[in-house]
Amino acid sequence: MDAIRKQASRLREQVAKQQQAILRQLGQLSNEHLMADESEVECHQKLQKLYTSTKTAKHFQRHIVRGIEGFISVSSKQMEIVRKLAKDCYKYGTENENRGSDYPLARPSLQFSNSYDILENERETLLGILGDQISEPLRAQITGAPLEDARHLTHNYDKLRQEVEAQAAEVLRRRSKLRDSSLSADGSMRLQNAEKRLKELKSSLVALGREATSAMLSVEEQQQHITLQSLSTMVDAERAFHRHALVILDKLYAEMIDERQPNDSTSFPPPKDGHTQPADEKANLNGFHYKHNTETGTYFFGKVIHPFDAQAEGELSLSVDDYVVVRQVFFQSLLSQYCLIFVWFLNLKPIVLNPLLWQVDAERAFHRHALVILDKLYAEMIDERQPNDSTSFPPPKDGHTQPADEKANLNGFHYKHNTETGTYFFGKVIHPFDAQAEGELSLSVDDYVVVRQVAANGWSEGECNGNAGWFPSAYVQRQDIVQANKIME
Known part of the structure; x- marks a missing residue:
């Protein structure tokens, strides 16, 4: 229907232009334009573009809502399955925790259960954000009154425009009759009434065009703002989820690696005085041959x-x-605690614990890679900001007294004014930034920044390469360990 309506509108415009051209040649219109003038044509074209733009944005918002609803549905099913697994692990662990070495999987099962229960709570928080802060606002705008009112004004404008065209044709017809016949008072009066009616319709059309254009522009701006804000919120929420999940899984992985029974025969005591333990020439661990190296x-x-x-x-x-210069290797040495624990796992718990360990490690890798991708995406979305859009992130005002959200966290940055505790830290630049205003600090990838303040509005203040200023917090990742040469620079 939209295609037919557009085609009919184009045909009406072509007919109107042809009528104007013919009447100008006949000298009937002089300087008066009975049909659409240039400004009215521009208004009509602009409304058509706005109508198409808002319609496309509406469909895009609907696709986002449907995608989020599907994601929530699938994730809810996943949460149910994982929580059932965590519950089973917890049951096994609590029932067998105090039974000694006969049940070596009890403590790892409890650790696995507790960690995945916390992880699914984080996932539930993510799904709540996706539903409440993204899906609902988009759905409200899709079915909201502003969009429907603006579209209704556009339809009324099209109808009134058709009336103007019909009235203009009526005026042309009456003028043609007056030219072919003798002038009569009744015919002249009818022509004047028709021209007056045409003038009123044209005036109403101009006013309605302005109102419809203003309404459509407002709706388009709201659509762009809410959609961009929703996408940014979604990316930031997923970044927070993956970051928290990575912390949980790293802790679980370390606990499962470090978990061992001191009284078990597979534990490895430190070497005795003199280090005279016998060596097994055939044993090999991480390339370490258990042979006294001083023999060769x-x-x-x-x-x-x-x-x-x-x-x-x-x-x-x-x-x-x-790096270590290894001079002697004994079967019971502690040169590589990780390797010995790994052998302990292989010898003692290969059937159940190793698959759990591999699962945790695989999920850690997934969350780590996802976090890298989302950090890059978030930085790109900030970089694509519009200067006059309320979703942009202006630098802090003079004095930098913005309130801080102590719970917020971005790339390891805690939104707390660091001067309150006198704490500075290093950050590594992961996305370039060009200063656009006074007080901002340009950054290059792989530079290191001494971060002195972190504001709640997404900006931080620090020093890099002898210059100081403000920069987006998302462009820098906190570093707990920094190379010495970078510190000297």
């Missing part, structure tokens, strides 16, 4: 893949990514 005079390098805190005299503390 062979030393080698080892990279630390799991931290170790020395507990007794003669032990060596290790940090991840450190």
